[in-house]
Amino acid sequence: MIPMLDLRREFLDIEDEVVAAVIEVLKGTRYVLGPEVEAFERQLAKYHGLSHCAGVGSGTGALFLSLASLPISPGDEVITTPFTFFATVESIMYVGAKPVFADIDTRTLNIDVDLIEEKITDKTKAILPVHLFGLPCNMKRIMELAKKYNLYVIEDCAQSFGSSIDGKLTGTFGSAGCFSFYPSKNLGCYGDGGAVVTDNKEMYENILALRNHGSRGNYIHSVVGFNSRLDEIQAAILLIKLKKVESNNAMRRENAAIYTSLLSSAVMCPDIPMGYTSNYHQFTIRSPHRNKIKDALHEADVSSVVYYPVPMHLQKPLEQFGYRKGDFPVAETASEEVLSLPVYPGLSQEAIGRIAEVIKKCL
Numbered sequence: 001m002i003p004m005l006d007l008r009r010e011f012l013d014i015e016d017e018v019v020a021a022v023i024e025v026l027k028g029t030r031y032v033l034g035p036e037v038e039a040f041e042r043q044l045a046k047y048h049g050l051s052h053c054a055g056v057g058s059g060t061g062a063l064f065l066s067l068a069s070l071p072i073s074p075g076d077e078v079i080t081t082p083f084t085f086f087a088t089v090e091s092i093m094y095v096g097a098k099p100v101f102a103d104i105d106t107r108t109l110n111i112d113v114d115l116i117e118e119k120i121t122d123k124t125k126a127i128l129p130v131h132l133f134g135l136p137c138n139m140k141r142i143m144e145l146a147k148k149y150n151l152y153v154i155e156d157c158a159q160s161f162g163s164s165i166d167g168k169l170t171g172t173f174g175s176a177g178c179f180s181f182y183p184s185k186n187l188g189c190y191g192d193g194g195a196v197v198t199d200n201k202e203m204y205e206n207i208l209a210l211r212n213h214g215s216r217g218n219y220i221h222s223v224v225g226f227n228s229r230l231d232e233i234q235a236a237i238l239l240i241k242l243k244k245v246e247s248n249n250a251m252r253r254e255n256a257a258i259y260t261s262l263l264s265s266a267v268m269c270p271d272i273p274m275g276y277t278s279n280y281h282q283f284t285i286r287s288p289h290r291n292k293i294k295d296a297l298h299e300a301d302v303s304s305v306v307y308y309p310v311p312m313h314l315q316k317p318l319e320q321f322g323y324r325k326g327d328f329p330v331a332e333t334a335s336e337e338v339l340s341l342p343v344y345p346g347l348s349q350e351a352i353g354r355i356a357e358v359i360k361k362c363l
């Protein structure tokens with residue numbers, strides 16, 4: 001059986017360090033918003049070359065609190081991609097705004113920057129690009145539009161930790177970068193976790209209050225906030241895993257290069273524009289014979305997953321906005337053709353060869 005991920009192997013690699021760190025936290029008895037969270041926030045801000053980082057309860061919390069920290073009110077609009085995980089859209093709807101979609105680029109599967117400008121209205125407050133599967137969006141064009149129309153840019157970096165354009169990391173282009181540390185992410189903890197990185201002091205201070213019931217911990221509440229805090233155990237684990245993330249990302253890139261050399265004649269492989277670096281959170285192929293490939297892999301005991309089978313505009317909670325099938329045809333076709341293959345660090349070259357053989361044989 002070849003799984004999508006091998007989290008057990010990753011854990012066994014760092015077991016002693018993790019166990020020691022967790023025991024220290026348990027003995028220290030500061031379990032929420034303590035020194036480990038502060039140390040991790042400092043490290044993450046430094047890693048991104050930014051002034052601020054706020055640890056929060058999840059990637060969804062990072063997105064939602066970033067939007068909530070801005071002057072966005074019910075009825076406002078936020079432009080995003082229809083091809084993403086549902087949390088992107090949920091976070092927009094939590095603040096009462098309308099998710100306005102621009103279709104995706106068929107090559108990169110990210111928001112098509114040529115389609116954003118026509119979606120901007122006097123209600124548009126922000127653009128929320130998602131660096132899907134680890135590939136950065138065209139941030140140069142997005143930031144030009146944001147500047148021209150005076151819009152905020154909240155980057156959904158849940159899948160793009162360590163990805164960059166000409167060496168500049170995702171999360172450092174817009175007003176804020178939002179990360180998820182869900183266990184399967186490139187930097188994952190052993191539960192839920194997330195963080196916002198930003199150079200915007202006002203947003204940062206708003207988020208510090210919003211994550212903790214609208215208070216900085218002194219029982220004086222400036223706004224109605226939420227409970228979305230990174231806990232000390234997860235922060236201690238993340239500090240250890242942060243040291244490994246770059247070598248793990250490099251292993252994913254090596255695996256992706258092997259897949260591409262074996263498969264590019266048979267299926268569409270990820271197309272990385274010049275100067276862009278993907279962390280290959282997913283290695284996602286495209287083929288009109290997607291279902292046949294998936295079945296053949298299943299028969300051969302190889303895991304594969306369809307991220308994502310239904311684009312956002314066709315999800316039930318969005319019916320209220322009146323979107324219809326056919327509105328975003330590129331995203332709709334992608335959802336019928338994509339398939340993500342195992343690409344995790346530690347996956348053997350032999351396993352990649354076997355997976356490629358199964359795919360080529362079935363076609």
Ligand SMILES: Cc1ncc(COP(=O)(O)O)c(C=O)c1O
Binds near residue numbers: 158
């Ligand atoms: C693109 C994207 N955005 C947001 C999220 C939400 O992150 P979390 O599960 O940590 O809330 C995820 C991941 O799950 C994601 O893949």
